[in-house]
Amino acid sequence: MPAALTLKIKQPPELFSTGVDDMDMMLGGGIPRGSISEIAGALSTGKTTFALSTIAAITQSGAACAWVDVNDALSPESAAAANIVLKRLLWLRMSAERRQRGTDKPWSRLEQALRATDLLLQAGGFAAIVLDMSDVLPQHAMRIPLSTWYRYRLAAEQARTALLLLTQTPCANSCAALALRCEPADVRLFSRDGETALFEGQRYALVRERNRNEGSPFQQKKPCTRAEWPAETLWSRAR
């Protein structure tokens, strides 16, 4: 039989733990290395929390990561609270202050971010790269050509890097090996007397929309497609 027609044995991908047991169980171990994982969802649905938790688990394992921050919105205090080893995190902040001049469009910041991600993927050596487009409007994110995501998929595969996309709407389409949708799950009401702290009892939900690395479709026990997880703020931890 010609070699071209021989069936390739697909190796199960290496997985990075997300730092949340329920999520790891839903994803079959964590997010895959060497491919694109897309986490989409509206504002305040836990995308950044999820990404920080994953990066924290990876940096604690001794590997280096990068955070491409399109809107310069990462809070270093939150990153430290998520137990990220800050020395192992390369933070790339797009020029947000240029926005004041009126000459800078969101698209140019996005372009900078895409070029920076390209450079990071080509250089290699980073276990995970987060492309944070959470504040980019869907109409801007959808303008990114599909060829960019194809290029990223190949580069991530060669560099053995997990590329995490944080977006409001899915835009990488079939290039993403793992597509997740974030939803708000449970919200505890504010109390007027100050008894309940702000953001206390916050819960987020994550729905798995596609996982290309899933096991056999004929397997008996299928993992659930939705997982809920709690998150708490520093001030509620102190309580």
Added chain:
Amino acid sequence: MYASRVACGNTVVEGTVMYAVIHIPNFAAQVAAKQRPELRKSAFVLVEGEPPAEVVITANKAARSSGVEAGMTGLQAATIPGVIIMRRAPEDEASALKVLHTIACMFSPRMEYVEHPPGTYALDIDGMGRLFGDETQLAEELRQRMTEAGFLANAAVAQNFDAAVCLAQGKTGVSVVPPGCEAEALRDLPLHVLNPSAEHTEMFCSWGVRTCGQLATLSETDLISRIGQAGKRLHLLARGAWPHLMFPLEPSFEESLRERMELDFPVEMLEPLLFLLARMTDTLLERVRARALAIAILRVVLHLDGGKQHEQLVRPALPLGDKATLLKLLQLDLETHPPNAAILRLELHAHSAAPYRIQHGLFLPQAPEPGRLEVLLARLRKLLGEERVGSVELKDDHRPNAFRMVAFAPPPPKKSEPSSLSVATALRVCRPPQTVGVTLVGNVPVRVLWEGQRYTVREIAGPWHVSGQWWSEANWCREEWDVRL
């Protein structure tokens, strides 16, 4: 002038390494007398230390004959009539040493500064015969030059380095020792030329050993059994057989890592400049590689049209020996910070350091390769700006934005213990702060306008009164609300 050739059966053998040593006896006192010639005819001492606990360092011959000795206190020396007390001037001694150095350079390119006794230089005079004649003529010429510079000097030539030093210290004038006759030449010299410790000096004095010849006749084994390994050194020195490896003074290696180039016409584009920089970097790399080193810092100085200078520093996180990487870093740095005028002349300075060597493990976590990481960071800095690339370091501060950006240098891969704490809610920051429109009904927010979008307040808590003036409890000037949109 006193010149002596020690009678010996052997003659100077052609081709053997000979050392000429020039020594200025009582160096500090001679320097002081050179600075103030009126002191030559009077007795003076040099003192050092904080008054009143000053100690006599040295004295001239007239002062010594009056009874002054080194080690006396300044007050004791002051009680002796006719003795002038002066403070030692280290800066005068340093400038005098420069004069000695210059004169010594005229006689040999290879020389060593002998720290003890002060004011002593040793020269390797191998092959200098065609310029200065035989050893005696060279030593006499050397001494003559010192006299012209205002110093009374002793010169000695011997095959053994330390024998020449001892002879210059112990014999006035010029002494030339043929090879193999060092013990004979040192025989009558006093023991202090060997620079023994105070304890050993006292011991030798009690034994009745006063000259090098007397020490050389003692049995080496017996001497070592009594005073230890120091005895072996002193015995070999007294016989003129102590081996010495010369460490010649050399120009600083770092100063040699410079390249300059004048351009025929002003250059404004960076691309043609890179060809020249590549050649200069190559030359510098060859020099550092010859010493098994690498380049830690590269400094480019561009002399611009109009007399201004443009200086850039490329400092890789680890010393590099790779031309392509260094050149790429130079290019990216110059493209990020371009000069504002045409370039007339360029200089490239390098600082060397030991090259980095890392043993990678098979099972260690993934980490960026240092050389590639440097180029990547330089590219990213060019793309985003200097302050927008790096790791974050938190400051011990409660104010907002209490962090600073530091250069990204991940520590070696090492696993740390995972935290058992729950997942922390991540907050996002608006940089710079944005304007938000708020509609109030009855002094309570009901609608929020942000980035052209209108949000209705679904849930609200507050108001929380915040004081803008912590020193005035009455002035609660700010009201803050927690809202869910």
